[in-house]
Amino acid sequence: MNVSRPAALALVLGAALVPALALPAGKGPAPADPLPSWNDGPVKKGLLDFVTRATKKGGPDYVPPEERVATFDNDGTLWPEKPLPEAVFVAKRLKVLVRKHPSLLLREPIKAVLRGGVTHLRELGEQVVVDLLVTSHSGMTQEEFEADARAFFKGSRHPTLRRPYTELAYRPMVELLELLRANGFQTWMCTGGSVDFVRAISVPMYGIPPQQVIGTSLRKEPRLVGGRTVLWRLPTLLSYNNKGNKPVNIDLHVGRRPLFAAGNVRSAGDVEMLSYCQGRKGPSFQLVINHDDGEREFSYRERDDATLSAARKHGWTVVSMKRDWKVIFRPRGE
Amino acid sequence: MNVSRPAALALVLGAALVPALALPAGKGPAPADPLPSWNDGPVKKGLLDFVTRATKKGGPDYVPPEERVATFDNDGTLWPEKPLPEAVFVAKRLKVLVRKHPSLLLREPIKAVLRGGVTHLRELGEQVVVDLLVTSHSGMTQEEFEADARAFFKGSRHPTLRRPYTELAYRPMVELLELLRANGFQTWMCTGGSVDFVRAISVPMYGIPPQQVIGTSLRKEPRLVGGRTVLWRLPTLLSYNNKGNKPVNIDLHVGRRPLFAAGNVRSAGDVEMLSYCQGRKGPSFQLVINHDDGEREFSYRERDDATLSAARKHGWTVVSMKRDWKVIFRPRGE
Numbered sequence: 001m002n003v004s005r006p007a008a009l010a011l012v013l014g015a016a017l018v019p020a021l022a023l024p025a026g027k028g029p030a031p032a033d034p035l036p037s038w039n040d041g042p043v044k045k046g047l048l049d050f051v052t053r054a055t056k057k058g059g060p061d062y063v064p065p066e067e068r069v070a071t072f073d074n075d076g077t078l079w080p081e082k083p084l085p086e087a088v089f090v091a092k093r094l095k096v097l098v099r100k101h102p103s104l105l106l107r108e109p110i111k112a113v114l115r116g117g118v119t120h121l122r123e124l125g126e127q128v129v130v131d132l133l134v135t136s137h138s139g140m141t142q143e144e145f146e147a148d149a150r151a152f153f154k155g156s157r158h159p160t161l162r163r164p165y166t167e168l169a170y171r172p173m174v175e176l177l178e179l180l181r182a183n184g185f186q187t188w189m190c191t192g193g194s195v196d197f198v199r200a201i202s203v204p205m206y207g208i209p210p211q212q213v214i215g216t217s218l219r220k221e222p223r224l225v226g227g228r229t230v231l232w233r234l235p236t237l238l239s240y241n242n243k244g245n246k247p248v249n250i251d252l253h254v255g256r257r258p259l260f261a262a263g264n265v266r267s268a269g270d271v272e273m274l275s276y277c278q279g280r281k282g283p284s285f286q287l288v289i290n291h292d293d294g295e296r297e298f299s300y301r302e303r304d305d306a307t308l309s310a311a312r313k314h315g316w317t318v319v320s321m322k323r324d325w326k327v328i329f330r331p332r333g334e
Numbered sequence: 335m336n337v338s339r340p341a342a343l344a345l346v347l348g349a350a351l352v353p354a355l356a357l358p359a360g361k362g363p364a365p366a367d368p369l370p371s372w373n374d375g376p377v378k379k380g381l382l383d384f385v386t387r388a389t390k391k392g393g394p395d396y397v398p399p400e401e402r403v404a405t406f407d408n409d410g411t412l413w414p415e416k417p418l419p420e421a422v423f424v425a426k427r428l429k430v431l432v433r434k435h436p437s438l439l440l441r442e443p444i445k446a447v448l449r450g451g452v453t454h455l456r457e458l459g460e461q462v463v464v465d466l467l468v469t470s471h472s473g474m475t476q477e478e479f480e481a482d483a484r485a486f487f488k489g490s491r492h493p494t495l496r497r498p499y500t501e502l503a504y505r506p507m508v509e510l511l512e513l514l515r516a517n518g519f520q521t522w523m524c525t526g527g528s529v530d531f532v533r534a535i536s537v538p539m540y541g542i543p544p545q546q547v548i549g550t551s552l553r554k555e556p557r558l559v560g561g562r563t564v565l566w567r568l569p570t571l572l573s574y575n576n577k578g579n580k581p582v583n584i585d586l587h588v589g590r591r592p593l594f595a596a597g598n599v600r601s602a603g604d605v606e607m608l609s610y611c612q613g614r615k616g617p618s619f620q621l622v623i624n625h626d627d628g629e630r631e632f633s634y635r636e637r638d639d640a641t642l643s644a645a646r647k648h649g650w651t652v653v654s655m656k657r658d659w660k661v662i663f664r665p666r667g668e
Contacts, residue, residue, distance in 0.1 A: 066543065142585060186545070199589050209400065210589030211520070212545075217586055222578045222606050229609040231585055238586075244556045251476060251565055252551060252572075253587060255533050255544030272556050275563040 034179045036326070037172040043324045046317050047176065050285045054259065055183050061283040063259055065184040070177075070260035071214075071250055071273060074191035074198055077264045077289050078173050078206060080158070082298045083118045085165045086193045087129065089152045091118050093136035110135075126267075130216070130240050137194060138218055138235040141225070145233055149200040163332070169205045170289075172325045173262075177206055180260065188212045188258075190250055192242040192269055214253045216241045242269045247276035257284075264289035268306040274316060286316035293322040368513045370660070371506040377658045380651050381510065384619045388593065389517050395617040397593055399518040404511075404594035405548075405584055405607060408525035408532060411598045411623050412507050412540060414492070416632045417452045419499045420527045421463065423486045425452050427470035444469075460601075464550070464574055471528060472552055472569040475559070479567055483534040497666070503539045504623075506659045507596075511540055514594065522592075524584055525549045526576040526603055548587045550575045576603045581610035591618075598623035602640040608650060620650035627655040630662045 038044040053061040075081035195215030219236040261277035263270020372378040387395040409415035529549030553570040595611035597604020
């Protein structure tokens with residue numbers, strides 16, 4: 001259930017009290033800053049103003065709680081995507097597969113990936129990556145896959161940041177998720193990554209329950225194994241949750257347009273989701289993360305600048321990680 | 335958000351208090367019956383005992399709140415399926431289509447349906463019904479379809495029960511949904527009907543929010559219309575949510591096995607969902623509605639008795655509508 005305690009209490013006491021409880025939520029005499037990892041400036045102010053307006057009962061931009069849906073991309077929006085954690089997992093799974101079926105080692109592109117590593121994977125192009133994901137994530141039960149994903153997150157670290165992937169949530173974005181939930185928003189993930197991979201960490205990293213994760217999915221079928229019904233993962237793509245499929249899958253899972261959507265600059269994968277959010281009747285908010293901080297994270301651009309062009313054209317809010325974020329990750333040992 | 339007020343309050347006060355608040359929840363000195371429309375007997379007792387055990391902290395069958403997922407079929411489980419309300423809607427939509435494109439009138443099976451009516455529709459077989467659903471529910475935007483579905487529910491009445499479909503929720507089942515939510519369960523619909531049709535009434539009839547409705551779905555694609563992104567409904571089936579597809583779609587939307595599942599006797603459409611629920615590690619509950627009350631509702635059986643055979647074999651709880659339900663519908667005018 002996606003209800004933080006303040007939000008649940010607010011449900012009981014009446015929606016009118018939500019903003020008073022949550023924004024600002026003072027612990028002492030001075031109201032606490034709900035976004036302490038964000039630097040002051042127009043982006044932070046825009047976010048706080050939007051939440052205040054959407055929750056101000058009787059105000060012109062008031063949105064009832066059931067319509068407060070927020071959707072977040074994951075790779076590059078909530079955690080780093082250089083490399084994609086799931087690409088590392090795919091490469092690991094391929095190694096396991098090759099041990100079982102050595103003849104696979106002779107097959108391209110598996111051969112290339114196992115020789116060239118994860119960096120090479122991306123150069124092979126999107127379609128090949130999706131194909132390899134399908135190959136490496138199928139041929140087992142759903143429960144076996146979930147155990148594998150959990151084991152991966154326990155044992156793996158980012159190659160250059162040298163921390164477990166589970167410690168690499170962007171802290172400003174975690175604060176934003178918490179602020180939205182405290183104000184009655186449902187927070188959803190809408191990721192190009194595979195739904196079952198991300199569900200393994202969505203609660204501890206982001207407070208997003210599995211039923212609010214939308215992602216790339218495989219076909220499955222029920223099978224009876226030892227008298228028990230299990231779901232078998234088939235080597236067929238059901239939906240690659242990217243670009244135009246994002247609004248389609250949001251509609252399938254949520255059944256309404258988001259009030260708030262967040263994506264990032266890299267491959268224009270979030271443009272359709274952001275446009276769909278903006279097409280909502282009434283107020284809405286679109287956030288785009290721009291990776292311009294090579295010192296603390298990574299600095300990269302999109303080949304044709306499609307996301308930033310769309311942001312300029314449609315008035316979406318662009319986050320400069322360098323300018324807008326006081327810290328990027330949770331300090332070590334905290 | 336799927337949180338009733340008692341459940342939300344319980345979240346705040348701590349999960350240990352949930353059963354005390356909700357079961358029994360006394361208004362006066364004597365504890366109120368949370369299932370007043372159910373006759374006393376083993377079925378009612380079994381339901382109440384299960385909820386008590388699943389929520390008793392420290393007990394052997396305790397289930398943490400995030401795992402309390404309950405999935406309900408709709409047609410024949412939560413409302414009558416003679417005729418299927420959606421079949422009536424399909425026939426209405428076909429009439430509109432034929433007015434626009436008169437040549438369709440010459441095409442079978444459309445010709446047969448428009449001549450023979452909804453009763454005839456079922457005789458044409460399941461595949462034909464699904465095809466007609468796809469034909470009649472596509473070729474428009476998502477928002478146009480939603481408006482059509484809402485208009486249907488405003489204007490249509492059950493042909494023999496002579497009440498609007500929206501007054502025909504089984505009252506004992508609505509009480510059961512409320513009891514489960516009051517005890518921290520997420521209540522989900524998992525219907526063979528189309529997801530966008532049922533979402534039009536899931537909140538007022540059952541208290542189930544749109545994001546907790548899983549159903550039959552069409553493919554859609556985003557299109558730009560007047561500069562605004564809309565979703566266009568394509569004439570292609572994405573998933574017919576029946577039989578083996580029910581557990582697959584529950585996994586896609588919820589990401590875990592249900593703790594509680596309810597279906598009904600007619601076409602064995604819920605057997606796989608109930609088996610999947612029972613395959614959960616730890617406690618679980620399977621409920622099957624048997625339509626044996628020709629006086630107050632309808633009396634019918636399954637051709638090969640597959641659902642009742644499975645219920646006997648696996649120990650599922652079977653509801654006799656005649657024996658177990660004190661009332662079936664909300665009294666008129668209440």
